Amino acid sequence: xxxxxxxxxxxxxxxxxxxxxxxxxxxxxSPELFWYVQYSRQRLQxxxxxxxxxxxxxxxxxxxxxxxxxxLKKPFAQEEDSAMYYCALSRMNSGGYQKVTFxxxxxxxxxx
Amino acid sequence: xxxxxxxxxxxVTQFGKPVTxxxxxxxxxxxxxxxxxxxxxxxxxxxxxxDKDFNNEADTPDNFQSRRPNTSFCFLDIRSPGxxxxxxxxxxxxxxxGGSGTGELFFGEGSRLTVL
Numbered sequence: 001x002x003x004x005x006x007x008x009x010x011x012x013x014x015x016x017x018x019x020x021x022x023x024x025x026x027x028x029x030s031p032e033l034f035w036y037v038q039y040s041r042q043r044l045q046x047x048x049x050x051x052x053x054x055x056x057x058x059x060x061x062x063x064x065x066x067x068x069x070x071x072l073k074k075p076f077a078q079e080e081d082s083a084m085y086y087c088a089l090s091r092m093n094s095g096g097y098q099k100v101t102f103x104x105x106x107x108x109x110x111x112x
Numbered sequence: 113x114x115x116x117x118x119x120x121x122x123x124v125t126q127f128g129k130p131v132t133x134x135x136x137x138x139x140x141x142x143x144x145x146x147x148x149x150x151x152x153x154x155x156x157x158x159x160x161x162x163d164k165d166f167n168n169e170a171d172t173p174d175n176f177q178s179r180r181p182n183t184s185f186c187f188l189d190i191r192s193p194g195x196x197x198x199x200x201x202x203x204x205x206x207x208x209x210g211g212s213g214t215g216e217l218f219f220g221e222g223s224r225l226t227v228l
């Protein structure tokens with residue numbers, strides 16, 4: 001079974017400070033990992049995915065298969081980064097469909 | 113803009129009174145999902161449609177049903193809501209198959225269900 005763990009429910013940082021949102025996963029195959037973000041009063045939306053190896057809004061995330069982690073990082077937090085962040089794991093199930101499992105989310109609060 | 117639209121945004125029902133939540137999409141995606149999210153918990157997949165094929169999660173109660181009359185619409189029916197069914201219900205879509213799948217989900221804004 002696949003599982004995604006986000007150990008922190010709330011992370012508070014000062015503006016300009018580095019941010020690291022932790023995500024660990026358990027899955028025996030080759031996972032596809034994602035970070036989704038939900039800003040206040042907005043829908044849940046994709047922030048970035050590991051296969052793209054891209055930086056979005058200054059955020060990056062590296063898949064570490066040895067540690068089964070996919071932590072989200074940003075060197076300098078901005079107030080507009082305050083939001084709920086969900087780590088997600090996607091795998092192809094036996095029926096040929098993608099099944100996405102979400103973590104419980106971490107609320108990032110950037111203090112001015 | 114192409115998007116996923118859920119109605120109603122807020123639904124109040126009485127214990128045992130059937131409820132239907134709707135989801136429509138203009139993305140022409142072939143997969144539609146229903147997630148249940150309770151406070152401080154992860155979104156939990158209830159079921160999904162891959163085109164017309166219905167796929168129920170093993171632990172989804174029989175109280176929850178779904179219909180997809182066409183590509184654009186999907187409904188979540190809760191036959192006899194209990195207090196424990198109060199939650200945010202999220203509809204999502206994705207494009208899968210034929211090598212075009214990216215795994216990205218596109219979400220609606222959710223329908224918040226209150227059970228009195």
